[in-house]
Amino acid sequence: MQETLQTLVGGLSLGAVYALVAMGFSLVYRTMGLVNFAHADIAMIGAYAASTFYLTHRLPFAVAMVVAIAVTAAIGLVIERVLRPLENKDFDLMLIGTIGFGIVLQAVAILIWGTTGRAVRSPLPAAPLDLFGVRVRTYDLLVMAVAALAVLGLAWFLARTKRGAAMQAVAMDHEAATAVGIDVGRSNALAFSIGAGLAALAGGLVGPMLYVDASLGGALGIKGFAAAMLGGFGSIPGAVVGGLAIGVLDSYAAGHFQGYSVLVTFLVFTAAIMIRPMGVFGERTVSRA
Amino acid sequence: MKFRAATLGALAVAAWLLPYGLGSYSIHVVNIALIYALLAIGMGLAMGVSGQINLAQVAFFGVGAYTLAILTTDRGYGFWAAAVVAVLATVATGLFVGVPALRMQSHYLGIVTLGLALGFINWITNASVTGGADGISGIPLPTLPGIDLSSEYLYYYLELVVCALGLGFGLFVVRTSLGRRLRAMRDDSLAAGAMGAEIPLLRMTAFLLASLYGGLAGVLYAGLIRYVAPETFSIGNMFILLAMVIIGGRRSLVGCVVGAIGLTLVREWLSDFSTYAQLGYGVVVVLMVVFAPTGLAGIPSRAKEFVNRRRHGHGRRAEADDRARLRPFQPYEAVERPSSTAEPLLDIRSVTKDFRGLRALDDVSLTVAPGEIRGIVGPNGSGKTTLFNVISGFYRATSGQVRFAGRTTTTARPYTLSLLGVARTFQNLRLFGQLTVRENILVALDRTRTHTIWQYALWQPGVVRRERRLRRRAQELLERFGLADFAESAPGSLPYGIQRRIEIARAMAARPRLLLLDEPAAGLNGEEVGQLAGIVRSIRDSGTTVVLIEHNMGLVMSLCERVTVLSGGGVIAEGTPAEVVAAPEVIEAYLGDSALADVPRPQPVPAPAPAPAPAPEPPGGSPPPASPPSASKEASR
Numbered sequence: 056m057q058e059t060l061q062t063l064v065g066g067l068s069l070g071a072v073y074a075l076v077a078m079g080f081s082l083v084y085r086t087m088g089l090v091n092f093a094h095a096d097i098a099m100i101g102a103y104a105a106s107t108f109y110l111t112h113r114l115p116f117a118v119a120m121v122v123a124i125a126v127t128a129a130i131g132l133v134i135e136r137v138l139r140p141l142e143n144k145d146f147d148l149m150l151i152g153t154i155g156f157g158i159v160l161q162a163v164a165i166l167i168w169g170t171t172g173r174a175v176r177s178p179l180p181a182a183p184l185d186l187f188g189v190r191v192r193t194y195d196l197l198v199m200a201v202a203a204l205a206v207l208g209l210a211w212f213l214a215r216t217k218r219g220a221a222m223q224a225v226a227m228d229h230e231a232a233t234a235v236g237i238d239v240g241r242s243n244a245l246a247f248s249i250g251a252g253l254a255a256l257a258g259g260l261v262g263p264m265l266y267v268d269a270s271l272g273g274a275l276g277i278k279g280f281a282a283a284m285l286g287g288f289g290s291i292p293g294a295v296v297g298g299l300a301i302g303v304l305d306s307y308a309a310g311h312f313q314g315y316s317v318l319v320t321f322l323v324f325t326a327a328i329m330i331r332p333m334g335v336f337g338e339r340t341v342s343r344a
Numbered sequence: 345m346k347f348r349a350a351t352l353g354a355l356a357v358a359a360w361l362l363p364y365g366l367g368s369y370s371i372h373v374v375n376i377a378l379i380y381a382l383l384a385i386g387m388g389l390a391m392g393v394s395g396q397i398n399l400a401q402v403a404f405f406g407v408g409a410y411t412l413a414i415l416t417t418d419r420g421y422g423f424w425a426a427a428v429v430a431v432l433a434t435v436a437t438g439l440f441v442g443v444p445a446l447r448m449q450s451h452y453l454g455i456v457t458l459g460l461a462l463g464f465i466n467w468i469t470n471a472s473v474t475g476g477a478d479g480i481s482g483i484p485l486p487t488l489p490g491i492d493l494s495s496e497y498l499y500y501y502l503e504l505v506v507c508a509l510g511l512g513f514g515l516f517v518v519r520t521s522l523g524r525r526l527r528a529m530r531d532d533s534l535a536a537g538a539m540g541a542e543i544p545l546l547r548m549t550a551f552l553l554a555s556l557y558g559g560l561a562g563v564l565y566a567g568l569i570r571y572v573a574p575e576t577f578s579i580g581n582m583f584i585l586l587a588m589v590i591i592g593g594r595r596s597l598v599g600c601v602v603g604a605i606g607l608t609l610v611r612e613w614l615s616d617f618s619t620y621a622q623l624g625y626g627v628v629v630v631l632m633v634v635f636a637p638t639g640l641a642g643i644p645s646r647a648k649e650f651v652n653r654r655r656h657g658h659g660r661r662a663e664a665d666d667r668a669r670l671r672p673f674q675p676y677e678a679v680e681r682p683s684s685t686a687e688p689l690l691d692i693r694s695v696t697k698d699f700r701g702l703r704a705l706d707d708v709s710l711t712v713a714p715g716e717i718r719g720i721v722g723p724n725g726s727g728k729t730t731l732f733n734v735i736s737g738f739y740r741a742t743s744g745q746v747r748f749a750g751r752t753t754t755t756a757r758p759y760t761l762s763l764l765g766v767a768r769t770f771q772n773l774r775l776f777g778q779l780t781v782r783e784n785i786l787v788a789l790d791r792t793r794t795h796t797i798w799q800y801a802l803w804q805p806g807v808v809r810r811e812r813r814l815r816r817r818a819q820e821l822l823e824r825f826g827l828a829d830f831a832e833s834a835p836g837s838l839p840y841g842i843q844r845r846i847e848i849a850r851a852m853a854a855r856p857r858l859l860l861l862d863e864p865a866a867g868l869n870g871e872e873v874g875q876l877a878g879i880v881r882s883i884r885d886s887g888t889t890v891v892l893i894e895h896n897m898g899l900v901m902s903l904c905e906r907v908t909v910l911s912g913g914g915v916i917a918e919g920t921p922a923e924v925v926a927a928p929e930v931i932e933a934y935l936g937d938s939a940l941a942d943v944p945r946p947q948p949v950p951a952p953a954p955a956p957a958p959a960p961e962p963p964g965g966s967p968p969p970a971s972p973p974s975a976s977k978e979a980s981r
Contacts (some may be wrong), residue, residue: 090451140634147397148633150451151590155629158583162623273579277462280455288452314470318463325444325456332448 060189062306068195070302071202072261076279077286077294078209079253085226085289086246087142092153093134094254095276096160101127101255102262102271103168106175109262116178120259124252130160131251135244142243157272164269172268198260205256206295209249213291222246226289278305281324287334296335359504363497371496375568377608378503379561384588384604385514385597386557392594393518394550395530397450399458400441401585404555406464406577408434408562413480413572414473423486423567430566431559438555445547449533461582469574479573486567493567503564507601510557514597516804517553520811521790522797526550528776528787535774538736539787540762540854545794584611587625591632592639595778599641606640668833670842671826673879676886681715687750689714689858689889690735695744697730697913704730706913707744712858717884718891719904719921723933726910728893729771732860735891736768737761749857763791767856769847771863771893775835781846782831785818788853818853825849825879841872845879852883859883861892865899877903901925909933 076098083091091097101123108119134156141149179197183190213219224232225242233239261275282301286293304323308316328334363371383405390398411433415426444456468474486493486502493499517523528536529546537543566572584607592603607625614621632639638646688711697705705727712718720728733739735746737758746754753761767788776784792810799806822828825845835843844864851859861880865873873896880903884890894900900907901921909917909924911933917924924930 090454092454137630137634145637146450147391147395148637150397150454151586152630152633154583154586155590155626155633158587158626158629159623160626161580162619162626165619166623273462277455277459281459284452284455315467317466321459321463324459328452328456329444329447332452 057188058310060187062310063303064189064191064195066303066306067299068192068198068302069261069264069305070282070299071199072257072264072275072298073279073282073301074295074298075202075205075253075257075260076275077282077298078206078291079250079257080280080283081286081289081291081294082209082246082253083250084283086222087135087225087229087243088146089138089142089149089153090146091134091247091250092150092276093156093160094153094250095272095279096157096164097127097130097251097272098254098258098261098275098279099267099269099272100130100160100164100258101251102258102267103164104255105259106173106262106267107168109178110173110175120256123259124255127251127255127258128248131248132244134251135247139240139243161269161272168269170269172266172271174266175262177263194263198264201256201260205253206291209253210291212249218242218245278320281321283334284328285324285334287336290334290336293334293336356508359508363500368496371500373609373612375496375500375503376612377605378500378507379565379568380585380588380604380608381507381601382510382557382561382564383585384592384600385510386554386561387585387589388592388594388597388600389514389517389526389557390550390554391589392596392600393523393530394526394546394553395449395533396442396445396547396550396554397454397457398441398551398554399454399582399586400461400464401554401558402577402579402582403441403461403464404434404438404558405562405565406468406572407437407555408559409566409572409576410468410474410480410562412563412566413483416484417480417482418473423484427486427563427567430563431556434555434559434562435552438551438558439548441555442548442551445551446544458579458582462579465574465577465579468577475573477574479571481571483566483570483572485570496568499568503568506560506564510560511597511601513800514553514557516807517800518597520807521786521792521814522549522794522800524779524783524787525790525794527779527783531776531778532774534738534758535770535776536787537758538738538762538768539850540759540791541787542759542794549794549797584625587629590629590639591625593641595638596641599639602640668829670830670845671823671828673826673845673875673882674824675878675882676824678882678885679887681885686714688712689716689749690891691747692731692735693745693747695731695734695741695746697727697734697739698742704913705734705741708910708913708915710908710915710918712889712891714857714889715884715887716889716906717880717904718889719900719907720891720893720910721895721897721900721907721924722910722916726933727913728910729862730913731910732768732862732891732893735761736766736860762854762856763793765855765857766860767851767854767858768860769844769851769862769864771866773843773847775843775846775850777834777836779835780832781827781835781838782818782822784835784846784850785821785853786814788850789814789817789821791854821849821853825852840867841869844868844872844876848876848879848883852888856888859888859890861890861894863893863895865894865896873899 076094080091080094083089083094104126105119105123108114108122109116114122134153138149138152141152177194179193183192213223221232221237222242222245224235224237225239229239257275257279258271265271278301279298282297283294284297285300286295286297301320301324305316305320308319312319362374366374383401386404387398387401390396408430411430412426415421415429416423421429441457441460445453448456469477474480488502491498493502525536525541525546526549528539529541529543533543588603588607589600591607592601593599611621636643636646690710690712692708692710694707694709695705696703696707708727708731720731722728730739734741737753737756737760741754744754745752748761748764748766751764753764776787779787819828822831825848827842827846827849830838830842835846844867848861848864864880865876868876877899880890880892892904904921906919907921907924908915909930916929916933917927
């Protein structure tokens with residue numbers, strides 16, 4: 056029981072990070088119908104940038120994070136601008152285009168930061184808390200708290216602000232949105248940069264939990280993606296539920312299958328998505344042909 | 345043709361002589377390039393030809409190589425015996441990875457296949473049978489009588505032969521029946537299903553082909569390097585492979601080969617600057633998708649188009665119009681009409697269809713006798729297209745029963761219905777955009793089942809013979825519908841009226857017993873509507889029963905023997921055109937209650953006039969205008 060709870064807690068903190076990644080995916084997908092395969096690499100750049108500002112420039116962790124988010128948001132704007140001609144046209148080409156950007160970002164990361172990774176020390180050095188016999192790292196609590204704030208902030212933005220409402224309108228029907236005077240291009244750019252910012256937040260937060268190197272994006276991205284699918288592509292609550300589910304699944308697989316955890320995680324994921332392709336909160340998108 | 349043969353010959357000679365001009369390291373690089381070429385062909389077949397996003401190709405490569413390595417080093421198999429098992433194991437893996445494609449497409453499929461590839465990499469890095477991160481060394485040399493394959497020069501010839509056969513087979517598949525169906529599925533899987541293509545089997549076939557090439561590449565790789573380790577099968581290499589396919593041109597297998605060989609050589613050439621090289625091909629991939637989505641292979645035709653446009657000012661269409669024109673339809677030979685007492689061909693019994701809260705069809709019953717032309721009319725949103733979708737298997741009725749030709753088909757899939765003899769057209773045209781008009785017709789003409797693809801493996805002449813037969817019939821059909829001049833055009837480049845006629849020709853290519861026409865006159869001008877009426881009558885006279893949805897009342901009145909009126913998802917009237925337009929319920933549905941009060945009781949209309957237009961209109965007001973195809977959302981629901 057204790058062990059189970061311990062695994063659960065470990066899974067939830069990683070799950071919170073996956074949820075942030077999934078949220079970024081989902082936001083971009085629902086607004087512009089683009090599946091951003093470069094998202095994972097943006098998260099990796101975010102992780103590197105945050106760790107650089109934090110370790111090398113000795114900025115406070117929170118400030119380093121904000122700077123990293125700004126940097127990646129700018130990268131997001133560039134990607135959106137370049138791929139804009141393909142928007143709402145050829146889905147597969149856009150997908151491959153973002154994979155191309157992912158390759159570029161990885162190369163850039165290696166050029167700037169080299170091939171050796173780095174360990175990031177936790178900004179909260181306090182000893183783990185003991186809750187009913189389960190050891191909880193304080194940093195894990197911080198991650199979950201920040202992720203929860205980000206979810207609430209995004210939900211508020213989409214529901215309560217004019218720009219957020221415009222973004223929802225574009226998501227539903229981009230032609231109708233144009234007709235009522237919404238600048239679809241600008242709205243998409245904003246969505247993309249927010250998505251990139253969320254990726255950087257996830258990357259920055261995961262830095263002290265994992266080892267930061269150029270392959271970080273791959274690990275984080277594919278699971279974030281899986282989380283988005285499991286929850287239902289395009290759904291914000293789905294991203295949260297999916298993220299936590301993948302985190303916990305991952306954590307159990309690591310505990311029980313050690314080296315084969317990735318294989319087990321993806322086999323379970325594939326089975327789950329076969330049973331319910333639209334995810335927990337998703338709309339029906341599967342054709343019956 | 346001669347030029348092509350000469351180029352092919354020159355290329356073959358050059359490939360044969362190549363090793364004489366290369367150093368021992370260069371030949372090694374070329375050998376690697378050929379292996380990537382095989383992988384790229386497999387990837388092109390799945391992604392470019394069949395539209396199945398497959399990011400597990402590198403895992404197929406790995407399964408082939410690792411199976412061979414384990415069988416030869418651990419189990420004592422000979423190289424070739426192990427090679428056969430390795431390819432079979434890869435194909436089995438491919439079919440497993442392809443299973444999710446039955447339920448999801450596009451990016452969903454991309455993620456799942458990528459995830460499974462990651463799982464495979466994770467397994468080979470950790471399992472003891474695969475040697476973990478160290479991999480497996482000591483794979484024995486493949487032996488061929490009289491040829492010493494330890495020489496990379498001679499190994500080159502082995503690879504060259506396999507590659508040439510692989511490319512030849514791939515091109516053979518793409519250009520004949522199977523490949524045409526795969527491409528049709530890529531362009532529009534719904535329409536392909538309605539033409540009798542067994543979509544689930546075809547999706548599996550795409551993965552089967554991809555994994556076959558992956559397995560072959562894996563075997564050749566293990567025989568060449570004689571050592572396998574996880575880093576060869578990394579996700580990074582998967583994306584390089586993707587870059588090869590995109591840069592070369594995913595829809596052209598030759599393009600894939602060029603991309604693979606080119607990128608391998610460039611990568612080798614820039615191996616001292618590998619990070620910059622990575623940056624470079626990342627940028628090239630992005631530029632390619634934005635500016636040249638058809639890759640290197642597509643550049644010649646794009647250039648030609650550009651030059652043509654320059655030369656002719658108004659572009660190709662104007663040029664094509666000079667020479668090509670739509671010729672008159674040549675009627676079918678009439679057959680004797682079956683007696684009307686026969687069993688109904690289509691029998692719909694209290695069908696209801698719900699979409700979440702919305703009831704699109706409410707207890708609809710309808711019977712259509714063989715040899716009838718039945719009109720279905722009703723205001724927008726009354727459930728007409730939903731009814732077609734239920735009949736043709738796109739939707740499953742929530743309750744009720746559909747019977748076609750004496751069989752219950754309520755739950756049948758579109759391809760089953762197509763093979764049983766139901767054909768349809770679509771309200772907003774669903775032609776296969778990347779296929780020529782002739783190929784569009786050929787897809788529907790081809791009535792063979794997917795399981796006959798065993799012929800591709802064992803009896804290719806059978807495929808060729810069938811192909812010849814199909815092409816002859818396609819030519820007849822094109823001439824009958826007056827489309828012969830446009831046979832090689834892309835449907836999207838033709839005027840709307842011609843596209844509508846192509847769709848009818850395509851539906852008739854399946855030689856259906858029941859033809860469902862969804863607003864065939866939408867967007868046609870008066871003359872074209874007249875031609876349409878003639879075509880539909882001739883189709884009926886040839887023994888095919890026709891059901892058509894139409895807003896053009898003139899056409900319905902003149903053409904149909906019986907008309908069914910839908911409103912709000914239910915049948916509100918049925919009878920001859922004259923009876924229907926006189927029914928108060930119909931007038932109410934079209935004009936509303938208050939209008940009825942002011943309109944005097946309509947007089948019965950005389951028997952339908954033979955001329956299609958002008959035709960009697962429903963009294964009490966003009967019919968609803970024929971809706972432009974883009975304005976109507978019915979089909980997309």
